[in-house]
Amino acid sequence: MNPEECFLLGTVRKPHGLRGELSIFLDVDDPGRYEHLESVLVELRQEDGSARLIPFFVESMRLTGPLTLMRLEGLGSLEEAEPFRGARLFLPLEALPPLKGDQFYYHEILGFRIVDEAMGPLGEITDVYELPAQDLIVMQYRESEILIPIQDEVVKGVDRTKRELYCHLPDGLLDIYLNS
Structure with missing residues (x-):
C-alpha cells in the first residue's frame, strides 16, 4: 500500500x-x-x-x-x-468514518468543480493547503491559481455525484488574483 x-x-x-x-x-x-x-x-x-x-x-x-x-x-x-x-x-x-451532509474530506474534493452562487461554474480544485491560520482550497481559474478560504460563510455545500463544491465567494476575491 x-x-x-x-x-x-x-x-x-x-x-x-x-x-x-x-x-x-x-x-x-x-x-x-x-x-x-x-x-x-x-x-x-x-x-x-x-x-x-x-x-x-x-x-x-x-x-x-x-x-x-x-x-x-x-x-x-x-x-x-x-x-x-x-x-x-x-x-x-x-x-475513514463516513461523513454526513455537506461535510467532506480534503482529499476527496480534488478535481471537483467550484460553483459560485452568483457566477456559476468557475474552475477545478487542484489542491488544499492546510495552514496554521486557515485552510485554503486551491482552484485553477483562467490560468490563475485562486485561493478560497474554507469557512462556513464561503463553502456552502458539496455534491459528490456531480463532483461540485458550492461556494459564495467573497466580493472581489477573483479580482485580487486576476488583476495582479
Missing part, C-alpha cells in the same frame, strides 16, 4: 518509557474514533533513504489528551522504539 491510498493519522513524537511504547500525536478531529485500532501503517526510512509503509499490529492504545500512548507488536524496548521517532502513521482511506 502507498501513501496515496491512505490518510495521515498522526506522527510519532518520541518513545515513551523503557518498554517500547510510543508517544503519538493523532492529527484527527476525534481521536476517540481511533482508540481501538487493530493495526496501523508506519512510514519508516530505509537504508537507501527511501520511505516505506510497514504494517504493525497495535497491542494497546491509551488516549492521554492531545497525545496518545501506543504499543506496537514487536517493540519491547526503548532501543527498538527509537527508530520510530518522527515517523508518520497512516490508515487506508477505507478506514
